[in-house]
Amino acid sequence: MQPILSCRDVRVSFNGFQALQGVNLDVLPQEVRFLIGPNGAGKTTLLDVVCGKTKASDGEVLYRQTENIRKLQEHEIVHLGITRKFQAPSIFANLTVWENLELSLKQKRGLWSVMRAKMTGEDKGKMEAMLLRIGLMEQRHNLAGMLAHGQKQWLEIGMQLMQNPEILLLDEPIAGMSETERHKTGELIHEISETCSVLIVEHDMEFVRNFSKQVTVMHEGKVLCEGTMSEIQQNEQVAEVYLGRRESAC
Structure with a gap:
């Protein structure tokens, strides 16, 4: 199976500091891949590069093995099919849950279409299906700002999914969630x-x-190792990176 996303020797420098030092990473279609590693390992920077927020100084970011998206703008990358959810929920607090999803649905159509678009039966069905999927059907008429923290996270995930992405980037999606919310998010x-x-x-x-399913461990701007979580737990390099705190880290 060919990767849907491939990073090849990706490098990022901030005023001389090498945040990414030649990262190589493949993500397969329909894969769940976790990026783990100590603070400063380059995990979030790599997501920033993939979504266009940060520009790599060198290397390739290949989408579907054919298009190098390294120099594209964020909105161009979204339109290709790669969406990003940041750690803090980014929702419209003064709009209802339904209106948040509706706005996300229309974003793909451009500004004038957003202003003029009317809700079709197909659109309504898609939004109702998404509300069921993220567990917010009963809250659809509530202001998004009134949702619990976990519900806000699910709403933003739903907003990203309304754009039919082929790759979804998530940055610490369970931060601040209860145990029940974490399990539901998983x-x-x-x-x-x-x-x-x-x-x-x-x-x-x-x-x-x-x-x-698959885990990639990063350290000092590089990929240290990758594999299943069981394989990662038994890797001596990973144990060293986490200063011997094998159980707490992995």
Whole structure:
């Protein structure tokens, strides 16, 4: 199976500091891949490069093996099929849950279409299906700002999915969630992966253990190793990186 996303020798420098030092990474279609590693390892920077927020100084970011997206703008990358959810929920607090989803649905059509578009039966059905998927059907007429923290996270994930991405980037999606919310988020991620690859930066190793398929460990701007969580746990280099705290880190 060919990767849907390939990073080849990706490098990023901030005023002389090498944040990424030749990262190579493949993400397969419908894969759930976690990025883990100590603070400063380059995990979030790599997501920033993939979504266009940060420009790599060298290397290639290949989408579907054919298009190098390294120099594209963020909105161009979104239109190709790669969306990004940041750690803090980015929703419209003064709009209802339904209106947030409606706005996301229309974003793909351009500014004039957003202003003029009327809701079709197909659009309504798609939004209702998404509300059921993220567990917010009963809250659809509530202001988004009134939602619980976990519900806000699910709403933003739903907003990204309304754009039919082929790759969804998540940065610490369970931060601040209860145990029940974490489990529901893990199940949602695996449901999403039936139609969309998911690349996740995460520090909660229990969550990674429970919901990972493939794990990539980063350290000092490089890929240290990758494999299943079981393989990662037994890797001596990983144990050294985490200063011997094998159980707490992995």
